[in-house]
Amino acid sequence: MEHKNFEVMTGNKACAWGVKLSRVQVASIYPVTPQTTIGEYIAEFIAKGELNCELVNAEGELSTQAIVKAASRVGARTFVCTSGPGQLYMHHPMHGTSSGRLPVVMATVHRGNKGMQPDHTDLMSQLWTGWIQWYCENNQEVLDSVIMAYRTAEDKRVRLPIAIGYDGYILSYTSEPVEIPDQAMVDEFLPPYEPIPNILPDKWAEAQTRRGAGMMGDFMSGGADPQAAWRIHHEAILNSKGVIKEVNEEFGKRFGRKYGNGLVEEYRTDDAEAVIVAMGTIASTARVAIDRMRSEGKPVGLVKLKTFVPFPTEDFQELGKRTRAIGMIDRNVCLGLGGAGFGELRRALYDLEERPRILGFYAGLAGAEVRVRDIEKMAEKTLKAARGEKVEPIIEWAKLGGGE
């Protein structure tokens, strides 16, 4: 059997390992809890001579994003990370990174907007910035996702930045055994990054003739149509689904692990009458709940939603045809509108001839604990809905932390 290198490490260290194995050339950091130690680990790798990377200790998150954007444009592989309020501060340059079609990879260590504890509102509040968004369940997935993200982001068919979200504290500061992939194998999987266009002075003339005159924004321009930049960007994100699936498959072949089809991972859904959908660490808890209910003969399944942008509409439509009810667990709320997952799911399934019922659950916001029993209750309710029973309300704030 081939030798595998395991280490018990926190999510933030796993993330830093992903950065190291991906041979990131420019990283920019600014401390914000619970993300801070990623930068510390990267700084340590550099200090020990294990990673050859320009590390910029910037003066704020707006700056960290603008720095990697500029560095990526010149042709360096770049990494940036943030959390909660830092993510919000970064909003403006995030638009420029994606509009410039720059393959920056960012880790968002989730921290909600109403305290230090995690929920997905930080990254969800960036839904309109034109980034691909992945949500991770455990530390191994964090490390692997960083590597897969560069491969995806730099693919000529994609050329978009990717944000990798993982729950603060639950993963960032919690240690788990993580397999560290072999550097040579990563190098084979992840070729060096080539910028398009190249803005070095000796390549500039060539870049100009290929792209037309002017600034990098022209990458997006569509001539006289003022809406073209939006349309091209939107379609590029939608079209990335195929590449995400491909990269996930190939990662699986080479490293022996993959994450569903790259967009969603289905668990015991084949003959499920009802399915719940979970993201991030809640997916782990949900898996246990599903197993328990299955052992009691209850036909329930789970979909772990990994790629939120682009939304796996087709996967859910296919699932919607063979299940009667879906319960979406949202660890976020767009105030006054609702859970992002719930809204997207309904949008995705509305056009089905026979659509399943869709229930919504708010859970785990501001770090509220989500236990197996809580998820069982959500799944029970979804199963009732699947069997035609009246359930109310359709969307609820899950009662959490036991109490019954």
Place this chain on the structure above:
Amino acid sequence: MSERITIKQIPLEELVITPGSACQGCGAALAARLAFKALGPNTIRHSIPACPDNVTRTPTSGGEFEAGGDHVTGTWRALKALGREDVQVVGFYGDGGVYDIGFQSISGAAIRNENVFIICKNNEAYMNTGGQVSGATPQLAMTTTTPVGPMSRGKPNSRKNTPMIFAMHGVPYVATASVAFPTDLIAKIQYGKGIKGFKFLDILSPCPTGWRFEPNKTIEVARLAVQTGFWPLYEIIDGRKFRLTYKPRELKPVAEYLKLQGRFRHLTEEEIKEIQRDITDYWERLLKLDEIGEILL
């Protein structure tokens, strides 16, 4: 310290886009023409919203108004990572992006001593958006957001002394320049170009549109700013060594400078006297620094 050059030593190569987007007599367009002659083509120019904006034929990158210091930082670090340290990184920004909204990011780049050149085309207001007050606007100047009326005398407070603030970051090179003194301007860029680390050059760039004077008077206005002590020309090395690069035996009265411009038309004799007092006082302090050759801080 920079070395004197003659007009004949100004490089012939033109790197600006002509005709550009500038008004007639634009001091900032002239600043770009002179500066990039000295910088040469092996340069990546960064731009942020500024007036005029699309000025040179060099490779151009840039983005957010508030992030000028970060754009040059990221570019420089990437060049370093790629082994292309031969390429110069220049942020050619307006006073809004340098003095106000982008101050934090440029301060960050300065304190990290990034190998970049920040050049401020200082037209003393937000000319891109129609002439609103900025941190570089002089006291009592009329702008569209500091109008003159029964309750207002123009800008109530003084200019931010940004060159000195950057000097106090301890960076290798800080200097001021004027488009009316092209050899001084070019010598300073040529000197800065040879230094590794953070360089800052603040070029007073008169704006006929915003300052309200005839476009054929740009050089006259720019020259008077220096000759009256309103815009002293100096350079500072390592936040310490100081030298005035233009030192007339006597300054001309500041009124000569102010009276050419519509933005100061409302000033009373008393107000002009007050400005004169401030200018003379500051000039005398600079003369002392020049004498000892050092900033004692």
